[in-house]
Structures are given as structure tokens and as C-alpha cells.
Amino acid sequence: MLVLVADRHPLFREVLRALIEEALPTARCLEAAAIADVVDLLAAGNGVRLMLIDQSLADSDGLTGLVRLSIAAPDVPIILFSGADSRVVAFHAQVCGAAGFIPKSLTRDAMLAAIAVVLDGGIYPPLVDARGRRRPESVERVDALTVRERMVLEALVRGCSNKQIAYELQVSDTTVKVHVSSVLRKLRVHSRTQAVIKTKRTEEEEGAAHTAMG
CATH class of the missing domain: 3.40.50.2300 (Response regulator)
Structure with missing residues (x-):
């Protein structure tokens, strides 16, 4: 290996x-x-x-x-x-x-x-923290995204347009639109703005959970 x-x-x-x-x-x-x-x-x-x-x-x-x-x-x-x-x-x-x-x-x-x-194909940190508590549902929704979908989401948070995302990921505009639609569906939101807001809230939840564990 x-x-x-x-x-x-x-x-x-x-x-x-x-x-x-x-x-x-x-x-x-x-x-x-x-x-x-x-x-x-x-x-x-x-x-x-x-x-x-x-x-x-x-x-x-x-x-x-x-x-x-x-x-x-x-x-x-x-x-x-x-x-x-x-x-x-x-x-x-x-x-x-x-x-x-x-x-x-x-x-x-x-x-x-x-x-x-x-x-073994897992994610670290895992979906359950060291005290056995599940991470927030919003965090698990992000974890459900594919690698490309996570890249698209990160670009959305940075305010990138579809053309900018297509250039960064070296894919077509159509492919980006497909990924954006999938991200919105998995995050259960209806717009790019809502996806960005939910992502930032998720960051805050992760930070709060880490503080509580400490």
C-alpha cells in the first residue's frame, strides 16, 4: 500500500x-x-x-x-x-x-x-463525538455530499459564480448546475443563498460542539 x-x-x-x-x-x-x-x-x-x-x-x-x-x-x-x-x-x-x-x-x-x-472508507472526525453524541443534523447533511459537491458548496460560500466554479473544477457550466442542484437538494434548501447561510450556521454548530466537548 x-x-x-x-x-x-x-x-x-x-x-x-x-x-x-x-x-x-x-x-x-x-x-x-x-x-x-x-x-x-x-x-x-x-x-x-x-x-x-x-x-x-x-x-x-x-x-x-x-x-x-x-x-x-x-x-x-x-x-x-x-x-x-x-x-x-x-x-x-x-x-x-x-x-x-x-x-x-x-x-x-x-x-x-x-x-x-x-x-476503511470512513470520515474523521466521525459522525459521533467522543462522548457518543450525534453531531448536528445539518453537519450530517454536509457529510452526505460527494467530494465534488463539497467543492461546489465551498465555492458558493466564497461567492463564486457558476462560470468561476466551472473554471476551478475544470468542468462544464452544465455540470456545475447539476452539482448545485444536488447540493441544494441534500441540504434541503431552495436557493444558493440559503445554502450559504446554512453552511455558515453549520460551522457555528461545529465550533459550539467542540467548545462544549472541551
């Missing part, structure tokens, strides 16, 4: 690589220091099964690098590492296509458990 690890710090890449290869004997890791390097490795057709990407890569403007990788390899799950332990950041990461969000403050065992969840 080939795992791609991308972080701007060589020491962190080395530590993460050793951790993964020790915990998963069949795993072999490729390393990258920038989004451009990751794209090149993916284009080489190495059969990468999982990507572990640091949020603060030099050529990644916010979460745009994550969107770029989701487009380049839509079938490869991505776990985003971050120095911020924030439910709001985690929410945005999932909207942009991440299957997992792991703060670097996580313990070794918790990190490996999160990786296992994603490798």
Missing part, C-alpha cells in the same frame, strides 16, 4: 513515515514538500492509496491546495494535518474534499486510529 506524505518539514515527514510503516507493515511512503510535488507524484501513476497532507504547505493558499489534490485524484482519500485543533477548520477541510482532519496535537494511537477509519 502506497501512502503519500506531504509536509514542509523534513523531520515531521520522517517521523510520520516511520510511524506509518511501523504500524502498517504493508505500507510504503512517498514524501513531498509541496502541493506541486504531490501533483507530480500522482501524475506518475504510482498507485497512491492515501494522502497525508499538511495544511501549511508553502504553495497551498489556505485550502486551495486540498481542492487541487481532490480534483487531481478524486478516488484517493486525503487526510489533512493542521497545527490548529479547530472543528471549523475540520469542517472546511471536509467541505473541500478531505476524508480526515487530524490536528498535530493528537496522540500517536489516536492518529493511527483516525488513519484506519479513513482507510
Whole structure:
């Protein structure tokens, strides 16, 4: 199993690589220091099964690098590492296509458990919090979106037009309209404005839930 690890710090890449290869004997890791390097490795057709990407890569403007990788390899799950332990950041990461969000403050065992969840096709953080409580229904509706639908939703929140979204995702305007319609249906709203409002409320609910857990 080939795992791609991308972080701007060589020491962190080395530590993460050793951790993964020790915990998963069949795993072999490729390393990258920038989004451009990751794209090149993916284009080489190495059969990468999982990507572990640091949020603060030099050529990644916010979460745009994550969107770029989701487009380049839509079938490869991505776990985003971050120095911020924030439910709001985690929410945005999932909207942009991440299957997992792991703060670097996580313990070794918790990190490996999160990786296992994603490798099994799941989402981390899960739909149930550490105290067994279900996450808000609005959050679960966002979780039901496909990777492309999450990208479209994130673009809607940024105020992008259909033409801008089509350009970013490298698809036709018609395809964007189909995705927008699907997003509205799954979120149970009737307009783009309502979708944006509900998404922002969902961010607030995630942040409030994280505060309550703390």
C-alpha cells in the first residue's frame, strides 16, 4: 500500500513515515514538500492509496491546495494535518474534499486510529463525538455530499459564480448546475443563498460542539 506524505518539514515527514510503516507493515511512503510535488507524484501513476497532507504547505493558499489534490485524484482519500485543533477548520477541510482532519496535537494511537477509519472508507472526525453524541443534523447533511459537491458548496460560500466554479473544477457550466442542484437538494434548501447561510450556521454548530466537548 502506497501512502503519500506531504509536509514542509523534513523531520515531521520522517517521523510520520516511520510511524506509518511501523504500524502498517504493508505500507510504503512517498514524501513531498509541496502541493506541486504531490501533483507530480500522482501524475506518475504510482498507485497512491492515501494522502497525508499538511495544511501549511508553502504553495497551498489556505485550502486551495486540498481542492487541487481532490480534483487531481478524486478516488484517493486525503487526510489533512493542521497545527490548529479547530472543528471549523475540520469542517472546511471536509467541505473541500478531505476524508480526515487530524490536528498535530493528537496522540500517536489516536492518529493511527483516525488513519484506519479513513482507510476503511470512513470520515474523521466521525459522525459521533467522543462522548457518543450525534453531531448536528445539518453537519450530517454536509457529510452526505460527494467530494465534488463539497467543492461546489465551498465555492458558493466564497461567492463564486457558476462560470468561476466551472473554471476551478475544470468542468462544464452544465455540470456545475447539476452539482448545485444536488447540493441544494441534500441540504434541503431552495436557493444558493440559503445554502450559504446554512453552511455558515453549520460551522457555528461545529465550533459550539467542540467548545462544549472541551
